[in-house]
Amino acid sequence: MAKKQKTKDKSNSEDISVTSKEIIDDGEIQEEATDSIDKDVDEAENEEERIQELEEALLRSRAELDNAFKRNTADIEKAHKYGVERLLNELLPVVDNLEHALNNFSNDSTKEDKEGVELTLKSFESALDKFGIRPIYPVNEQFDPVKHEAVMTSKDPKKENNEIENIFQRGWELHDRVVRPARVSVIKN
Numbered sequence: 001m002a003k004k005q006k007t008k009d010k011s012n013s014e015d016i017s018v019t020s021k022e023i024i025d026d027g028e029i030q031e032e033a034t035d036s037i038d039k040d041v042d043e044a045e046n047e048e049e050r051i052q053e054l055e056e057a058l059l060r061s062r063a064e065l066d067n068a069f070k071r072n073t074a075d076i077e078k079a080h081k082y083g084v085e086r087l088l089n090e091l092l093p094v095v096d097n098l099e100h101a102l103n104n105f106s107n108d109s110t111k112e113d114k115e116g117v118e119l120t121l122k123s124f125e126s127a128l129d130k131f132g133i134r135p136i137y138p139v140n141e142q143f144d145p146v147k148h149e150a151v152m153t154s155k156d157p158k159k160e161n162n163e164i165e166n167i168f169q170r171g172w173e174l175h176d177r178v179v180r181p182a183r184v185s186v187i188k189n
Contacts (some may be wrong), residue, residue, distance in 0.1 A: 084131055085174055092172060092180060095124060101168075128172075136171030136182045138164050147171060147180040153188040163187045 066173050098121040136147050144161040145151065149154070151168055159165065164184045171182030 013142075055090070056188070057088060076105055081175055082177060084177060085177075088128070088172065088179055090126075091128075095121070095128075098124065108132045118172045133179075134173050136173055138167060138182050138184060139172075140164070143184070143186045147173075147178055147181055148186075149183050150186045151183045152185045154185055155189055156187050157189060159189075161187060161189055183189065 098117060101117050102114065102121065105117075128134075138144075138148055141164055142160075143164055148164065148171065154165055156165065163185050163186070166185040167182060168185070169183040173177045
């Protein structure tokens with residue numbers, strides 16, 4: 001009987017060891033399944049983050065493209081609006097020379113000559129006006145450093161400080177941009 005008991009104990013221990021081995025295997029399977037689920041969840045989260053990053057990058061790219069389009073449109077409008085500025089800078093000396101000619105006619109010159117220069121100057125100014133080019137002629141205005149260039153200062157107690165006393169040369173504006181400031185003398189008391 002002792003032999004049977006020992007044999008029975010051995011078989012029970014084998015059963016127990018098999019059972020514990022099965023339990024360990026089941027635990028590993030459960031761990032592997034949990035690890036697999038965790039990996040799948042992590043991959044799904046990573047994919048969602050990646051999708052979100054790509055969507056944000058797409059939105060930024062669209063915004064950059066939209067801003068570039070708006071900048072280019074504004075640049076084209078400015079080019080059309082201010083494209084004649086270089087030509088104007090070349091033509092302003094011609095206007096100045098016509099004005100000097102009007103102011104410096106001698107007494108010997110005929111009335112027709114003077115009228116011809118006046119008409120030429122007026123037609124030239126009207127052509128400039130059609131393109132948005134206007135003269136700056138600051139009569140009885142306050143000095144504005146954007147539109148006026150002070151060539152000299154003088155004192156006159158009858159006038160206010162910073163009032164324009166005399167105009168030496170007209171200035172010119174192209175739309176709202178000053179192309180050449182008017183040269184003036186300013187009162188400084």
